[in-house]
Amino acid sequence: MNRCFVSTFYIAHDRKRRGTRQSMSDVPTLAEDLFCYGVYTASHAINRAYIPHLKKLGLTYPQYITLTLLWERDGQKVNELAKRLLMETSTLTPLLKRLEALGHVMRRPGELDAREVLVHLTESGKALSMQAEPITACMIEGTSLSRSELQRLQTLLLKLRDGLRAPQTPQH
Amino acid sequence: MNRCFVSTFYIAHDRKRRGTRQSMSDVPTLAEDLFCYGVYTASHAINRAYIPHLKKLGLTYPQYITLTLLWERDGQKVNELAKRLLMETSTLTPLLKRLEALGHVMRRPGELDAREVLVHLTESGKALSMQAEPITACMIEGTSLSRSELQRLQTLLLKLRDGLRAPQTPQH
DNA sequence: TCCTTTTATGTCGTGCACGATATATATGCG
DNA sequence: CGCATATATATCGTGCACGACATAAAAGGA
Numbered sequence: 001m002n003r004c005f006v007s008t009f010y011i012a013h014d015r016k017r018r019g020t021r022q023s024m025s026d027v028p029t030l031a032e033d034l035f036c037y038g039v040y041t042a043s044h045a046i047n048r049a050y051i052p053h054l055k056k057l058g059l060t061y062p063q064y065i066t067l068t069l070l071w072e073r074d075g076q077k078v079n080e081l082a083k084r085l086l087m088e089t090s091t092l093t094p095l096l097k098r099l100e101a102l103g104h105v106m107r108r109p110g111e112l113d114a115r116e117v118l119v120h121l122t123e124s125g126k127a128l129s130m131q132a133e134p135i136t137a138c139m140i141e142g143t144s145l146s147r148s149e150l151q152r153l154q155t156l157l158l159k160l161r162d163g164l165r166a167p168q169t170p171q172h
Numbered sequence: 173m174n175r176c177f178v179s180t181f182y183i184a185h186d187r188k189r190r191g192t193r194q195s196m197s198d199v200p201t202l203a204e205d206l207f208c209y210g211v212y213t214a215s216h217a218i219n220r221a222y223i224p225h226l227k228k229l230g231l232t233y234p235q236y237i238t239l240t241l242l243w244e245r246d247g248q249k250v251n252e253l254a255k256r257l258l259m260e261t262s263t264l265t266p267l268l269k270r271l272e273a274l275g276h277v278m279r280r281p282g283e284l285d286a287r288e289v290l291v292h293l294t295e296s297g298k299a300l301s302m303q304a305e306p307i308t309a310c311m312i313e314g315t316s317l318s319r320s321e322l323q324r325l326q327t328l329l330l331k332l333r334d335g336l337r338a339p340q341t342p343q344h
Numbered sequence: 345t346c347c348t349t350t351t352a353t354g355t356c357g358t359g360c361a362c363g364a365t366a367t368a369t370a371t372g373c374g
Numbered sequence: 375c376g377c378a379t380a381t382a383t384a385t386c387g388t389g390c391a392c393g394a395c396a397t398a399a400a401a402g403g404a
Contacts, residue, residue, distance in 0.1 A: 027309045030244060034308065035315070035322055036218050038329035040237055043215040044258035046208050047361085049336040060362095062390060065212055072202060078353065086216035091391050093354055098389080115352040115399045136206065137199045143207070144335030145328065150207055153328040156321055157210035163316030164221040219391085232392095234360060250383065263361050265384055270359080287369045287382040348403085355396070366385070373378085 035160070049142055053135045057128060063099055064132065070105065070121050071129040077110070078117045086161070104128060207332070221314055225307045229300055235271055236304065238264070242277065242293050243301040249282070250289045258333070276300060
């Protein structure tokens with residue numbers, strides 16, 4: 001008896017108690033009801049909405065997110081950045097190399113541990129933070145969500161994300 | 173006076189009325205507070221959590237999402253699928269070709285309009301829906317969110333997504 | 345010390361994602 | 375009909391994203 005099966009069972013039982021409208025169980029079958037679909041399409045929408053803003057800065061969306069972390073704290077290790085972005089270093093390294101080619105960051109081996117690579121902002125990279133400043137407000141405006149809705153959304157997203165990150169061996 | 177500037181103004185004013193705690197204005201500067209960061213990292217987490225399940229079916233995550241839409245209604249046009257996925261046809265076409273190469277779908281030109289390409293599930297593609305069935309419940313379990321939280325999350329996500337899709341010319 | 349193991353990053357191959365552009369079919373107007 | 379225009383999909387180039395593997399430095403034990 002595997003974990004997923006048990007889980008489905010519990011859910012179906014739960015549905016009977018709560019008397020919701022879904023036919024077979026509480027497990028949604030329509031894409032519109034699946035959180036994965038919601039996040040997937042929302043991330044496409046966000047990416048697209050950012051593009052016209054970022055084009056002016058000559059940045060891609062992942063590059064912008066990465067810089068956001070560096071504007072918060074300069075000189076982070078590749079590993080730190082990768083962890084915060086939930087991204088593999090094999091993805092991050094080429095991205096950082098492009099940012100370096102653009103002149104926005106410098107990658108330097110750590111002095112204590114030469115295996116590490118520390119990512120430092122250049123003057124150009126620091127200057128970008130000022131240019132990028134108005135974008136956030138503009139995007140927030142575009143969402144048509146209130147401040148409290150955005151707050152709740154963020155809380156739920158981070159909870160979902162961190163829940164999924166917890167170790168769970170799929171067994172069905 | 174551009175739109176984004178006005179918007180920032182409004183937000184700062186609003187903050188004063190509501191007396192929230194953020195220092196300069198209600199516009200967050202920390203990544204953890206940015207919804208784009210939340211969605212970006214959550215989508216990475218979701219993708220990763222799906223991978224071990226989908227590996228057994230020989231599918232990637234975007235392929236799975238696409239099939240989900242076809243399981244709902246077979247024979248959709250490429251354009252319909254692209255719109256629902258918020259994806260360009262230039263992304264979808266190669267994905268569909270891979271699904272065709274795997275034997276899960278067939279692409280046929282429309283009979284009334286030969287420009288259109290209709291995507292039909294094969295028997296193999298239909299059969300996958302049964303194999304994929306337990307995955308949803310397992311993922312929901314993994315989120316550590318309650319049903320009502322997931323419901324609220326989905327509502328907020330779709331509202332955000334559709335808000336961003338509404339036409340808005342960036343002007344800052 | 346030398347050798348194994350671990351850790352940090354990078355390289356490579358495949359697939360997703362976009363914009364710009366191409367191709368091919370349909371539509372509309374003279 | 376003949377041709378311009380519009381529409382539907384596909385192709386191509388660049389960058390993101392992953393896993394598998396490579397490299398190189400650090401750590402640890404005989």
